[in-house]
Amino acid sequence: MTKNGVKKLQLLKDKILAEGNAINEDILKVDGFINHQVDPELMEEIAKEFAEHFKDKGITKVVTIESSGIAPAVFTARELGVPMVIFKKQPSKVLNDDLYQTVVTSFTKGTSYELTLSKKFIDASDHVLIIDDFLANGEAATGAIRLLRMAHATVAGIGILIEKSFQPGRAKLVESGIEVYSLARINKLGTDFISFIDDEPT
Ligand code: 5GP
Numbered sequence: 735m736t737k738n739g740v741k742k743l744q745l746l747k748d749k750i751l752a753e754g755n756a757i758n759e760d761i762l763k764v765d766g767f768i769n770h771q772v773d774p775e776l777m778e779e780i781a782k783e784f785a786e787h788f789k790d791k792g793i794t795k796v797v798t799i800e801s802s803g804i805a806p807a808v809f810t811a812r813e814l815g816v817p818m819v820i821f822k823k824q825p826s827k828v829l830n831d832d833l834y835q836t837v838v839t840s841f842t843k844g845t846s847y848e849l850t851l852s853k854k855f856i857d858a859s860d861h862v863l864i865i866d867d868f869l870a871n872g873e874a875a876t877g878a879i880r881l882l883r884m885a886h887a888t889v890a891g892i893g894i895l896i897e898k899s900f901q902p903g904r905a906k907l908v909e910s911g912i913e914v915y916s917l918a919r920i921n922k923l924g925t926d927f928i929s930f931i932d933d934e935p936t
Contacts (some may be wrong), residue, residue, distance in 0.1 A: 745779055746895065746918050747930060756923045760870075760898075761842060768867050772805045780917060781809035784861050784865065784893040788814070791890040794860045795819055797882070799838075799849065799874050806895055807865040819855045821878055823847040834884040838877035849874075851881045858886035864894065869894040869916060872903030879912065885903070891915060898923065899931050 755763040767773040784806075797819045798807035804820060810819035823838075825847060834851045845880060856862065864878050875892055882889050889912055897916035900923070907914050919931035 743783070743879045743917050745776060749776060750775070750896065750918060750920075751844050751928060756925050756928060758925070759923050760901075760924070762868075762896065762898070762923060762928070764821070764896070767829040768805070769802045774805075774809075777805050777809040780806050780895060781813040783917060784810045784863070784915070785813035788891055788893065791863070792861045793863045793890050795856060795887075796863045796865055797821060797856070797878060798865045799823070799878055802868075806867065806893075810863070810865050810893065819851070822850045823880060824850055834881045835879045836877050836884075839873050845873060849877045849881060851885065853885070856882065856885040856887050860885070860887040861890045862887050864892045865889050865894075866892070867895050869897040869903040869914070870918075872906040875903065875907055875912075876910075878908075879910075893917075894934075896920065 737790055749767050750764065753766040757763055765771065767776055778935050787891060793814055793816055796807050796811035798804055799821045800823055808818045834853060835848050837846055838849045839846050862882055864875060866874060866912065869875060879889055891913040892907060894914060894916040895918065897919045899919045899921050904914050921931040922929045
């Protein structure tokens with residue numbers, strides 16, 4: 735963690751506490767600063783923290799899953815001085831030899847989509863950092879990892895803004911040997927409260 739990591743982490747937590755809106759015990763809405771309206775200053779702080787944390791991993795590309803990971807991913811890529819690649823969601827399989835494709839089940843929508851990556855943007859020489867807004871069941875992240883494996887790229891780690899630690903995503907990813915760095919870890923959610931696992935990002 736950077737010297738100011740605690741402060742930066744606090745900035746995200748303060749935003750979550752002030753503006754986050756739990757619609758039930760599972761889903762947190764953060765439309766005011768991440769998912770709909772975006773807070774660029776917060777994104778910059780988040781990006782600096784991710785860039786500092788992953789600086790020794792030889793990262794060549796930052797990837798995210800469209801669309802809510804795009805803002806933090808592009809800021810992080812800028813900070814690391816590498817390109818950012820968006821894994822695209824398509825409703826159904828299109829036969830295309832130029833694409834890697836895998837099916838992912840959406841946690842929030844309860845639907846499935848085809849995650850796609852053009853073969854020309856990632857290859858075996860790449861060390862890739864995955865950035866996403868939320869980690870819940872880990873379906874989006876494991877889908878992204880499957881695409882990266884198809885491309886024979888190295889997964890350098892995963893940076894998450896908000897981890898819902900009461901859901902199984904982190905355990906699944908860590909079990910498969912992937913480093914997960916989450917800036918805010920929520921251990922309990924309710925319509926009138928949000929509690930964090932600890933004050934240190936892990
Ligand atoms: P997972 O695949 O880990 O189950 O879910 C991760 C994806 O679902 C994230 O990319 C995010 O877009 C969405 N997601 C999961 N939980 C939440 C939530 O509580 N709030 C919002 N806004 N999105 C979520």
